[in-house]
Amino acid sequence: MSNETADKPEHKDFIREIIDADLASGKHAGTVTRFPPEPNGYLHIGHAKAICLSFGIAQEYGGRCNLRFDDTNPSKEEQEYVDSIQEDIRWLGFDWGDDLFFASDYFDTLYGYAVHLIKEGKAFVDDQTFAEMKATRGTLQEPGINSPFRDRSVEENLELFEKMKAGEFEDGAKVLRAKIDMAHVNMNMRDPVLYRILRAHHHRTGDKWCIYPMYDFTHGQSDALEHVTHSLCTLEFENHRPLYDWFIENLPVPATPRQIEFARLNVTYTVMSKRKLLQLVEENYVSGWNDPRMPTISGMRRRGYPAEALRNFCKTIGITKFNSKHDVALLENAVRDVMNRESERRMAVLDPIKVTITNYDEAQVEMFECINNPEDESAGTREVPFCRELYIDSDDFMEDAPKKFFRLSFGREVRLRGAYWLKCNEILKNDAGEVIELLCTYDPETRGGANPTDGRKVKATIHWVSARHAFEPAEVRLYDRLFSHDNPDTKKRNFLDHINEESFTVLTNAKLEPSLAEWKPGDSVQFERVGYFCADDMDFEEGKPVFNRTVGLRDSWAKVKSR
Numbered sequence: 001m002s003n004e005t006a007d008k009p010e011h012k013d014f015i016r017e018i019i020d021a022d023l024a025s026g027k028h029a030g031t032v033t034r035f036p037p038e039p040n041g042y043l044h045i046g047h048a049k050a051i052c053l054s055f056g057i058a059q060e061y062g063g064r065c066n067l068r069f070d071d072t073n074p075s076k077e078e079q080e081y082v083d084s085i086q087e088d089i090r091w092l093g094f095d096w097g098d099d100l101f102f103a104s105d106y107f108d109t110l111y112g113y114a115v116h117l118i119k120e121g122k123a124f125v126d127d128q129t130f131a132e133m134k135a136t137r138g139t140l141q142e143p144g145i146n147s148p149f150r151d152r153s154v155e156e157n158l159e160l161f162e163k164m165k166a167g168e169f170e171d172g173a174k175v176l177r178a179k180i181d182m183a184h185v186n187m188n189m190r191d192p193v194l195y196r197i198l199r200a201h202h203h204r205t206g207d208k209w210c211i212y213p214m215y216d217f218t219h220g221q222s223d224a225l226e227h228v229t230h231s232l233c234t235l236e237f238e239n240h241r242p243l244y245d246w247f248i249e250n251l252p253v254p255a256t257p258r259q260i261e262f263a264r265l266n267v268t269y270t271v272m273s274k275r276k277l278l279q280l281v282e283e284n285y286v287s288g289w290n291d292p293r294m295p296t297i298s299g300m301r302r303r304g305y306p307a308e309a310l311r312n313f314c315k316t317i318g319i320t321k322f323n324s325k326h327d328v329a330l331l332e333n334a335v336r337d338v339m340n341r342e343s344e345r346r347m348a349v350l351d352p353i354k355v356t357i358t359n360y361d362e363a364q365v366e367m368f369e370c371i372n373n374p375e376d377e378s379a380g381t382r383e384v385p386f387c388r389e390l391y392i393d394s395d396d397f398m399e400d401a402p403k404k405f406f407r408l409s410f411g412r413e414v415r416l417r418g419a420y421w422l423k424c425n426e427i428l429k430n431d432a433g434e435v436i437e438l439l440c441t442y443d444p445e446t447r448g449g450a451n452p453t454d455g456r457k458v459k460a461t462i463h464w465v466s467a468r469h470a471f472e473p474a475e476v477r478l479y480d481r482l483f484s485h486d487n488p489d490t491k492k493r494n495f496l497d498h499i500n501e502e503s504f505t506v507l508t509n510a511k512l513e514p515s516l517a518e519w520k521p522g523d524s525v526q527f528e529r530v531g532y533f534c535a536d537d538m539d540f541e542e543g544k545p546v547f548n549r550t551v552g553l554r555d556s557w558a559k560v561k562s563r
């Protein structure tokens with residue numbers, strides 16, 4: 001993906017077409033959407049798609065998008081998640097202004113709606129157990145069986161429901177159900193449960209309630225109470241839409257929102273279910289929800305993915321009704337596009353070999369002017385010191401090099417980026433036979449990388465860092481895809497069996513160009529010829545540089561797959 005694709009006036013998706021039509025026909029005067037996360041985990045890239053859609057529409061149409069925490073399930077929800085979700089949405093570049101809501105704010109109203117249904121003869125208290133209800137629900141082919149408690153009088157139902165609320169029954173002893181149709185083709189319409197008894201402390205309402213409304217009884221009514229016009233959710237709710245509409249029709253709600261479903265985002269080489277992400281965290285497969293390998297927004301932020309790249313990716317994949325899996329390479333390319341444009345270049349040697357230039361004056365230091373970002377002239381230039389002792393990356397040297405190896409090897413020449421040509425004349429080794437130093441000579445005629453007059457040629461340019469001036473030792477964390485299988489989570493495949501053992505490598509002796517001492521936590525950079533990195537925003541401290549690899553310069557997995 002290029003920036004042009006991201007900026008091109010896009011073809012309108014079916015949801016925006018519906019909104020356009022509703023505005024044109026006068027059905028709605030404006031647009032109100034909402035994003036309704038359940039605070040039981042951190043947001044992931046799939047949520048980013050939903051956020052870009054609902055908040056994006058609010059921005060484009062001059063409407064608003066509410067942030068509503070769907071906190072009907074007290075036992076799994078925590079304040080930590082509420083806080084992280086808000087931080088992540090803001091970081092992505094969206095804002096709900098004053099429109100922050102909690103479904104739990106509506107518990108009193110919802111209770112009133114339940115009483116309303118009972119009074120209308122459209123809800124009843126059922127004494128059956130969950131197992132009995134399940135057994136009498138029927139199948140797609142067979143109708144269900146009416147509950148023996150379905151014909152209780154309105155008075156009895158009102159009294160029992162009041163007692164449920166007052167805590168007179170055990171957890172699970174009774175439920176409130178809608179009285180719709182046990183033979184309905186849509187199983188969700190077969191007298192769905194509205195309220196259950198559950199003694200659990202709620203993160204906002206504390207111990208006020210011992211009955212909690214079910215998701216289906218909460219969601220649409222919350223939309224209506226907030227005057228949401230278009231309630232955008234993923235396809236798994238398509239089957240719930242008749243029930244959503246039934247509640248809106250049968251309750252005295254102040255508005256008639258419309259639910260529209262779109263496809264969930266799935267991405268290769270990762271898992272997206274919050275339950276599985278929680279398992280990765282709890283069982284220490286990763287360092288936390290914000291481990292840079294996680295598909296979470298906070299993990300991607302820590303890894304250095306720019307928010308703009310996530311937004312561009314979501315724009316590129318678009319909105320459809322068909323579930324599919326997108327290649328993670330598309331996301332990584334969106335990251336490269338933004339980082340290529342924005343990140344300054346610096347030299348860094350991750351796995352150093354020392355070089356001594358025997359014909360370079362020991363007392364001399366030269367400063368070379370280097371361009372900070374060839375994609376952005378305004379980023380200017382910087383001075384990079386050069387002296388007799390340098391470091392180069394061990395990858396750029398080979399003792400017995402085959403003909404095709406164009407970097408440094410014994411007796412051969414290479415260009416040092418922005419400096420001189422360098423020739424290796426002697427290799428020093430330790431007792432174990434490992435290369436510890438290269439004795440080289442430089443050609444003064446090649447200053448600034450110029451070609452010599454005798455017609456000699458070199459085919460490669462390598463990066464280097466002055467050993468006397470290096471900012472070191474730096475810790476460099478090389479992150480890669482968390483799973484080695486492109487589809488790690490299927491019925492037959494256990495995702496935990498496919499963790500990429502090489503997804504995290506730490507190098508502790510990297511040598512950085514001295515100007516990198518100015519980097520602050522979260523700042524990104526391109527280490528020339530190596531990849532895009534960012535200063536870690538947790539462990540990076542004054543004098544203790546830690547850089548995370550955000551993404552390589554090219555997709556190294558493409559080759560692996562085609563092999």
Ligand code: ATP
Nearest residue numbers: 036037038046047049050233234264265272273274
């Ligand atoms: P999970 O199934 O992983 O627990 P969820 O759907 O229960 O996720 P919620 O917190 O309820 O997570 O999601 C909030 C909103 O984000 C919902 O409207 C949901 O449709 C949307 N959403 C969740 N996952 C995705 C996804 N992979 N792609 C697009 N939208 C998503």
Ligand code: MG
Nearest residue numbers: 036037038070
């Ligand atoms: Mg959900």
